[in-house]
Every structure is written in structure tokens, then in C-alpha cells.
Amino acid sequence: xxxxxxxxxxxxxxxxxxxxxxxxxxxxxxxxxxxxxxxxxxxxxxxxxxxxxxxxxxxxxxxxxxxxxxxxxxxxxxxxxxxxxxxxxxxxxxxxxxxxxxxxxxxxxxxxxxxxxxxxxxxxxxxxxxxxxxxxxxxxxxxxxxxxxxxxxxxxxxxxxxxxxxxxxxxxxxxxxxxxxxxxxxxxxxxxxxxxxxxxxxxxxxxxxxxxxxxxxxxxxxxxxxxxxxxxxxxxxxxxxxxxxxxxxxx
Amino acid sequence: xxxxxxxxxxxxxxxxxxxxxxxxxxxxxxxxxxxxxxxxxxxxxxxxxxxxxxxxxxxxxxxxxxxxxxxxxxxxxxxxxxxxxxxxxxxxxxxxxxxxxxxxxxxxxxxxxxxxxxxxxxxxxxxxxxxxxxxxxxxxxxxxxxxxxxxxxxxxxxxxxxxxxxxxxxxxxxxxxxxxxxxxxxxxxxxxxxxxxxxxxxxxxxxxxxxxxxxxxxxxxxxxxxxxxxxxxxxxxxxxxxxxxxxxxxxxxxxxxxxxxxxxxxxxxxxxxxxxxxxxxxxxxxxxxxxxxxxxxxxxxxxxxx
Numbered sequence: 001x002x003x004x005x006x007x008x009x010x011x012x013x014x015x016x017x018x019x020x021x022x023x024x025x026x027x028x029x030x031x032x033x034x035x036x037x038x039x040x041x042x043x044x045x046x047x048x049x050x051x052x053x054x055x056x057x058x059x060x061x062x063x064x065x066x067x068x069x070x071x072x073x074x075x076x077x078x079x080x081x082x083x084x085x086x087x088x089x090x091x092x093x094x095x096x097x098x099x100x101x102x103x104x105x106x107x108x109x110x111x112x113x114x115x116x117x118x119x120x121x122x123x124x125x126x127x128x129x130x131x132x133x134x135x136x137x138x139x140x141x142x143x144x145x146x147x148x149x150x151x152x153x154x155x156x157x158x159x160x161x162x163x164x165x166x167x168x169x170x171x172x173x174x175x176x177x178x179x180x181x182x183x184x185x186x187x188x189x190x191x192x193x194x195x196x197x198x199x200x201x202x203x204x205x206x207x208x209x210x211x212x213x214x215x216x217x218x219x220x221x222x223x224x225x226x227x228x229x230x231x232x233x234x235x236x237x238x239x240x241x242x243x244x245x246x247x248x249x250x251x
Numbered sequence: 252x253x254x255x256x257x258x259x260x261x262x263x264x265x266x267x268x269x270x271x272x273x274x275x276x277x278x279x280x281x282x283x284x285x286x287x288x289x290x291x292x293x294x295x296x297x298x299x300x301x302x303x304x305x306x307x308x309x310x311x312x313x314x315x316x317x318x319x320x321x322x323x324x325x326x327x328x329x330x331x332x333x334x335x336x337x338x339x340x341x342x343x344x345x346x347x348x349x350x351x352x353x354x355x356x357x358x359x360x361x362x363x364x365x366x367x368x369x370x371x372x373x374x375x376x377x378x379x380x381x382x383x384x385x386x387x388x389x390x391x392x393x394x395x396x397x398x399x400x401x402x403x404x405x406x407x408x409x410x411x412x413x414x415x416x417x418x419x420x421x422x423x424x425x426x427x428x429x430x431x432x433x434x435x436x437x438x439x440x441x442x443x444x445x446x447x448x449x450x451x452x453x454x455x456x457x458x459x460x461x462x463x464x465x466x467x468x469x470x471x472x473x474x475x476x477x478x479x480x481x482x483x484x485x486x487x488x489x490x491x492x493x494x495x496x497x498x499x500x501x502x503x504x505x506x507x508x509x510x511x512x513x514x515x516x517x518x519x520x521x522x523x524x525x526x527x528x529x530x531x532x533x534x535x536x537x538x539x540x541x542x543x544x545x546x547x548x549x550x551x552x553x554x555x556x557x
Contacts, residue, residue, distance in 0.1 A: 006355025014343050085339035089398065091305055092333050093356035094325035251266070251306050 004099040007090065011107030015073055022073070022111060027118040030065040034058070034123060037183070047185055048216045058129045059210040060182035062116045066141055067177055067202065070112030070148035071155070071169065074104045078156025079165050082249075091250060097243035101153070101236070108149025109142060116141060129213060136221055137212030143228045144205035148173075150235045157242050157249060176202045186218050201231045254317040256281045256406045256437035257302060262311030264297055264461075271297045272461045275311070279454075281405070284432050285439045286448040286469075288545060289458035295441045296336060298458070299410050303333045315406055329357060332399035336410040336441075338391045340383040346370070346394055347379045350401055357402035369397045372427055389420045396424065400431075407431065409440040413447065425451065449473075449541035457548055464552040469541060476539040476547065482517060483508045484524075485533035492527040495520060506533070 015022040038054045047056040081087035090100060123129060131137050151173070159165040180202035186194050197203050198219075208224035211217035217224070243249070259277040263270075272294045279285050287295050300306035302313055304320045304327065313320045318327035341349060347366065354362035370379050373393045378386060386394065392412065399407060409428070413421045429451065432438045442448055448455060449469055457465040465472060483506045491499060491507055498520075501508035509520060517536075524531060 002358040002360050003356050006352055009355070010344075010352050013348075017343055081341075084342070085335075085337050086341045088305060088333075088335055088339060089341070089353060090356065092303055092328060092331075093353070094328040094358070095356055096325070246307060250304065251300075 003093065003095045004103055007095060007100065007103035008106055011073075011077060011103055012110060014077060015107070015111050022069070023114055023118065026065055026069050026115045027122060030061050030115075030119045031122055034061055038126075048214060051214050051216070055127060055129050056185075056210075056214075057183065058120070058123050058127060059213045060206055062119050062123075063141070063144060063206045063209045064177050064182045065119050066112040066116040066145050067148045067205070068173070069115040070108040070145035071152040071173055073108040073111040073152060074149045075152035075156040075159075075165055075169070077104065077107075078153060079159055079162065082156070082160075083162070087249065097240060100243055101150075101240050104153050105146055105149040105236075108152060109145040112145030112148065113141060116145075131213055132215045133212045135212070137209060139225065140205055140209035140212060140228065143225075143232055144202075144209065147201070147205070147228070147232050147235055150232070150239045153239050154235070154242060157239075157247060160248070176200055180206050181218065182206055201227065204228050204231075253281055255279060255314075256283065256316060257439065258312075258314045258317075259298070259302070260312045262298070262301060262308045262313060264294075264301060264306065264308050270461055272301075272308075275461075275463060277456060277463065277466070279437060279439060281316075281437050282432070282435060283437055283439075283454060284429075284452045285437070286452035286455045287439060287441045287458065288445070288448060288455055289441075290549065293458040294461040295458055296410055299333070299408055299439075299441070302408065303331060304328060329402060330405050332402065332404035332407040334395050334399045334407070334409040334412050336414070338388060338395070340386075340391055340394065342382070342384045345380050345382055346375055346386070346397075349383060349394060350397055353398045354401040359402060362401060365403070366397075366401065369400050373397050374423060389416055392416055393420070393424075396427075405435070406437045407439070409438070411441050411443070413442060413444060421447075445542040445545055446540065455541070457545065459549055459552055465544075465548050472544045473539055473541060476544055480511050480513075480539065481508050481537045482511055482520065483533075483535040483537060484520075484531055486524070487530040487532055490529070492523055492529070494523055506535075508537075 034057065037057055041053040041057070044053045046052055078087075081090070155165055155168040159168060179197065180200050181197060186197045186203065189197065204224035204227045207217045207219060208221045208228065211221040211224070255278045257277065257279040259275050262272055262275040264272040275298060287298065289295050297306055301308045302315065302320060304324055307321075315327040316330040318330060320327045344352065347370070350366045350370070351362060354366065370376055373396060375390065375393055375397065378390055383391065383394065396409070396412065412424060416424070425447070428438055440448070440452070452469055454468050455465070455472060456463050481500060485505055486507060489505060495509060498509040498511070499507060500510045511517060511520075
């Protein structure tokens with residue numbers, strides 16, 4: 001286990017050493033979103049009974065920050081190591097591919113959770129958004145950040161250049177997050193879009209996460225939990241398979 | 252019989268259409284100081300990468316200290332320390348952090364004592380707490396050597412450890428590596444400095460276009476050279492008597508090179524010059540070295556490897 005702990009420690013230390021960029025900056029940008037939306041949406045009707053639009057937005061924005069940062073952590077760590085060549089130090093070592101997978105994912109979860117927690121605490125200064133069902137919140141935030149971390153790892157292994165990684169982020173992760181109901185409830189969408197939203201795994205992460213805050217959601221949290229768990233298993237299996245076969249790592 | 256340190260059996264490797272290694276068979280015994288030589292692109296680094304598990308062979312098998320590098324990769328990698336050719340480093344960490352993290356990857360907790368010792372022995376003490384980015388090329392090279400040693404591997408492979416390294420570090424490095432070899436570590440290295448290989452290595456394999464074209468002890472390889480003994484002379488006047496002209500192999504910067512088959516021939520050369528009233532201003536005796544062997548083998552093995 002020492003090998004796994006060391007890689008995890010290294011991955012944590014890596015983003016901690018540049019915390020301004022990896023923790024503080026995403027917190028600030030999420031709060032800016034909130035500030036703008038608050039100004040625009042202040043007067044709009046409640047989304048759910050007793051849930052003002054701004055308050056409704058907070059869990060979505062927290063989850064968005066979690067997803068983006070968990071993805072950024074594993075993907076940028078992997079591609080930087082690949083391009084600078086220092087990935088050999090991991091590849092030369094007896095670390096098992098499972099240990100490598102779990103260390104990268106856990107570090108992504110930690111970064112996602114730190115950013116999410118930071119954003120949430122900062123919104124507490126201005127808004128009162130109590131968490132009703134802590135367990136659901138924790139479950140979804142951990143599963144969501146794990147999925148993003150695993151996706152980031154896959155993207156980091158697959159991409160040969162920063163350019164390709166940016167494409168993965170901008171054309172897959174960003175649209176999936178923005179169209180997952182971060183800013184709205186899918187009940188406000190036309191039925192075609194509603195159907196499409198339900199094909200988006202990120203929708204279930206955010207909907208389930210929001211359920212933990214308000215006790216209300218677009219669909220049953222148990223179904224969301226099952227779908228999110230299945231997604232995590234499938235994506236993790238793919239990532240582990242890539243590591244095991246040495247895809248783009250061992251030529 | 253002792254387990255070989257490295258055993259390579261029938262290894263082939265192809266990148267797309269490009270055949271990089273063909274039927275490589277190689278046994279390196281424990282305690283050997285072994286050189287892998289060959290021109291650029293001969294496949295040395297690919298072979299090392301296959302031994303290290305960084306590259307996967309298309310066919311054949313490789314084991315390190317009896318452990319297959321694919322099926323028993325953890326044991327194989329624990330037995331192996333690799334110094335890569337490229338100066339790679341992680342810019343987030345200091346020298347000491349780098350070495351402790353590397354120890355951790357091998358499952359070693361609290362390796363400070365050994366890490367401090369290698370830092371000391373590789374003259375890195377001044378830079379132990381400096382960030383990797385701040386180090387000169389030579390210093391980074393030392394850290395790479397140190398990283399390969401954190402887990403005290405019985406087999407150490409150095410891929411061109413002295414490329415672009417100044418004389419002082421080269422000497423420190425070789426003394427250190429010789430010490431490791433005397434302590435029982437098996438050393439394999441690649442280098443383009445053939446005089447280094449000649450003085451340090453007991454045995455040599457030469458690769459050309461992905462095939463082994465020579466594999467023998469350094470002594471035997473040089474001993475087998477039938478040509479290569481020569482005498483170099485600076486003469487006054489600078490003119491060779493006709494009887495000696497058949498022996499001439501070179502004429503560079505006023506030095507005439509004459510090929511000799513045996514040392515007794517020198518007597519004949521001297522007496523011929525004396526009777527022609529030619530004065531000898533300077534004389535060097537040259538024996539074949541590994542470089543001659545290398546040039547000779549690379550020249551003559553061309554057609555065979557096709």
C-alpha cells in the first residue's frame with residue numbers, strides 16, 4: 001500500500017503546491033457566476049415551492065465546480081507527466097495499474113471536494129442554503145467527482161497534446177455539464193430536450209446532489225444513484241483497462 | 252548455476268512497418284559490467300525499454316533476476332534501476348522530495364537514511380532542497396542516477412549516462428558506478444564514448460539495425476583484431492622509402508602511419524629508415540582499441556543484417 005499512498009500524496013502535493021490556480025481560482029470564478037446570475041435572476045419565480053432561483057443555482061454551481069476540477073486534476077496531471085516524460089518514474093516502478101488508478105481518482109475527488117466545499121462555504125456568507133440530507137449530498141459529490149476524475153484520467157492518457165485534451169474538455173465535458181441542468185430544472189425544457197437531458201449522466205449527478213439540499217428533485221434520487229454508480233463502474237473499468245494494457249503509455 | 256541478471260530470449264519489436272529489434276538473445280550474468288554499444292538508432296534504447304517494461308515486445312521473453320517483465324512485473328521492476336537517457340524530472344518537487352517519492356513508489360517508507368547517503372555520494376547535498384527546475388543539466392543527470400538507486404536494485408541500467416556531462420561529473424559518476432559494481436550490482440550501460448566502455452566493461456554487445464552483431468568480452472573483441480597495430484612516425488625529411496610505402500596506412504599532419512603485423516617489424520622499419528638517412532623526430536605505437544573494433548564490425552556486418 002505504500003506505493004499507492006505515495007502516488008496519492010504526490011498527486012495531492014502537486015495541486016496543493018499550486019493552490020492559487022487549482023483551488024482558489026475555480027472558487028472565485030464559480031462565485032462570479034453566482035454573482036451574475038443572482039443579479040439577473042433575483043426576480044424570477046421559485047423553481048420548486050420555497051426554493052428561489054438563486055438558491056436553486058447554488059448546488060448546481062457547486063457540482064459544476066466539483067466536476068470541472070476533478071476532471072482538470074487527473075487529466076492535467078497525466079498529460080503533463082506524459083509530455084514532460086516524468087511519467088516514466090511511475091511506469092518504471094512496481095506500482096500496480098489499480099494503485100495508479102485509485103491514486104489519481106482519489107486525488108481528483110479530494111480536489112473536487114475542496115473546491116466544492118470552498119464555493120459552498122463562500123455562498124453561505126450571502127445566502128442561506130442549508131443541506132437537508134447530508135448523506136445524499138456526500139454520496140453524489142463523491143461519485144460525481146470520481147466519474148470526472150476517471151474521465152480526466154482517460155482523457156489525459158488518450159490525448160497526445162494539450163490541444164486534444166482541451167478539445168475533450170470543451171466539446172465533451174463542458175456541454176455535458178452546461179446542459180445537465182446546472183442552471184435550470186429540466187421540467188422547464190421542451191419534451192425533446194428533456195429526453196436528451198436524460199441521456200446525459202451528468203444530469204443525474206446534479207439532480208441527485210440537489211435532492212440532498214432541497215429534498216426535491218426532477219427524478220427519483222435512487223434512480224439517479226443507480227445510474228451514476230453504473231456510470232462510475234463502466235468508466236473506471238475502461239480507465240483500468242487502458243492502464244493495464246499500457247494504451248499510449250507503454251509502447 | 253546462478254540466475255542470470257537479465258535474460259532476453261528471441262525478442263522482436265516493430266513500430267508500424269519499422270523493424271527495430273530482430274531476434275535478440277542476450278544473457279547478462281549477475282555482477283557483470285556490460286556495455287550495449289551501437290550507432291544511433293540501432294535499437295539500444297528500445298531494448299532497454301523492453302527490459303524495463305516501458306515498451307512491449309512483439310514476441311520473445313525478457314526476465315530480470317528470473318522474473319518475467321510482463322507476468323511478474325512487480326518483482327522484475329523491484330530488481331531493476333533504470334537511468335533514462337532523456338533528462339526528465341517533475342518540476343513540482345525538490346531533489347529530496349523526488350527521491351523520497353520515488354522510494355515510496357517501490358514501497359519503501361522512511362528511506363531517509365539511504366536517500367541521504369546517495370545524495371552525499373552523488374555530490375547533491377548542496378542542492379537537496381532545491382527545486383528540480385533550478386538544477387543544471389549535470390545535476391539533473393545525478394538526480395536521475397539517484398532515483399534509479401533508491402530501492403537498491405541488484406541490476407542497474409544506464410542509458411547514455413555521460414552524454415553531455417562534464418569531465419568531473421563523468422569521473423564522479425564512473426567511480427560511483429564502479430563502486431556499485433564491486434558491491435555486487437550488475438551494471439549495463441550504453442555509451443558513445445568507447446574508451447569508457449573499454450576501461451569499465453567486462454563484456455560488450457554491439458547492435459546494428461536491431462540485431463546483435465558482436466557479443467564477447469572486451470578483451471577477446473580487441474584480441475581478435477588482426478589489423479590495427481600501427482606505428483606513427485614524424486620523419487625528417489618527410490619522405491618514406493619505397494620499401495616502406497606498402498605499409499603506409501595514413502599520413503596526417505606530418506605523421507606517417509605504418510601498419511605492423513607484429514612488433515618485430517619495427518626493427519625492419521627502423522633499419523630501413525636508418526639506411527635511407529631519414530631521421531625520426533617522433534614515434535607512437537598504436538594498438539587496436541574498442542573503437543577500432545566497433546568501426547570494423549559496423550563496417551563489415553552491414554550486408555549480414557539485411
